Amino acid sequence: MISHLKARLAATAVTLMIVLHPGASHAQAASGTAQASVETTMPRISVRTVGPVQKVAKGTPVILIPGLSSPRAVWDGVVPTLAKTHQVYVVQVNGFGGDDPRANLSPGILDGIVADLHTLITQSKLGKPAIVGHSMGGLVALMLAKTHPDVVGKLMIVDSLPYIGEIFAPGATVAALEPQAKAMRAGMAAAYGKPANVAANEALAARMALKPASRTTVADWAAKADARVSAQAMYEDLTTDLRPAMASIAAPITLVYPWNTVGPTKPAADALYRKAYATAPHVTFVDIGDAAHFVMLDQPVAFQAALDDFLRP
Template sequence: MMSHLPLRIAASLLTLGVVLHPAAGHGQTAATAGGATHLPHISVRSAGTGSPVLLIPGLSSPAAVWDASVAQLAPHHRVITVQVNGFAGDAPGANLSPGILAGVVADLHGYLAAQKLAGVPVVGHSMGGLLAMQFALAHPGDVGRIMIVDSLPFYGRLFGPTMTPAMIEPRAKMMREAMAARYGKPADPAATAALANQMALKPESRAKVTAWVGQADARVGAQAMYEDLTTDLTADLPKLRAPVTLVVPYNAMLPQAQVDALYRGAYAGTPTLSVVEIGDAAHFVMLDQPEAFAKALDDFLR
């Protein structure tokens, strides 16, 4: 019944490898520059005042994916947005070496410690959702609660219930090599449009995804994708002390009952889990259904 899910999402990742090419790097190496704090694996910005909330984007996505959420929350919160070095045209920094996900978690911990912040709500989209869980497991005092937006604790689950990281590793390695090989090559407009059409439903959403696609360093995206694919947090879910809100989009191609069964099964071991399902939306649910997502975000922070 769910056989087309892995094919659709795997196709999106493979398409991502075809279309990504690096924009000229313009990241700064100073600790603080241009209003951002620059760390080895991420750059961090904050806006607004009040109780903090941390927003992490997904694979090869810029912090701009959260622009509407920043505008929504900044009047009452200190909104901390993360951008992975090498995405959105930034210089790759330390992300040309393996250990990107662990490096991001370490940088997040260091940043919150320097800011004397603890118990912060964390929102993560896609790979950012996986990072949010890794962050909460590694540094439980840093994370108060988690909102995971269309992400799984183990991506390989989409390829079958018996899949393991060891089983998926050869496929992930091939995908990494194919994606990294696109570094420095021009993007394919047809492939870019195909990816945007899979990842978003509305024309304005697809236009934004299309504009972002070509900005990421393919080498960083390839390694981050490999680490995402080969990471399995399923056995660690019962250790999560932070309550988890899971946002799941569905649409005509991915019916609600189908995605509900998949995601609830994947998160079955989570001690405190609430699920918010948003219809007529694809992977970039915050773009496809901004009002419904804004309500879910308000409810999460309330």
């Protein structure tokens, strides 16, 4: 098992770096005179708040969490529409998007993000907001629901697993993956301060998105995150296993996952995600075809429809 797992990891390590390593760009504020944008910086994250200027009836507050190394621009396609009726809190991890790493040059990034989100929710008196997380952001959303169930309304998890080791080998454990996770962390961190490998970024983006425009965007992002923060956050992602906690997460979960003809195909994707979330008490599965990991870029209309359904009272 261990030797087989090492072989799988060696074959997929570079791919994983881009799964967890799109880079950075600043999201644009939602357009229109009826909306306002304010940005707040915390130890582990910054949060851009966008929503109606006037105190009018609006939907549940929504927090959007991008994946590892991803900029908040991942959500640019949905923020303007959401911000017409919701107060939207668009997260970016410090060190991504060209931001100052701040506290994220120290370990404890994922726990720190959870702590900052808890502070945001309680200090801003958001009640129980809807949380949307992509990739590593989905893992963070699950961590928040596990640790602070009193501040979470419902979750939309976008192409994320309770334990990412499952993509390497069914039943993989943290102990089995940790040596490889450490090696990958060292390799990624060593890229800090060096010129981006454009060809490699383009090749890796091709694995994470299907549409040409999506691939161009992801490749552009891939070079821009602080490699030191990406490396540590990836290590923490690889060594965080929430499978034992899934049965205790009471918040309703909408699990959005992609499939395509190259892979994963629909039968393979169905099997993977339904097994991973089998013990969670309240899960709605939403599959989006002709899409890869960056489903919101590949299929923006279908993703917006899934988000609208998720937020409907």
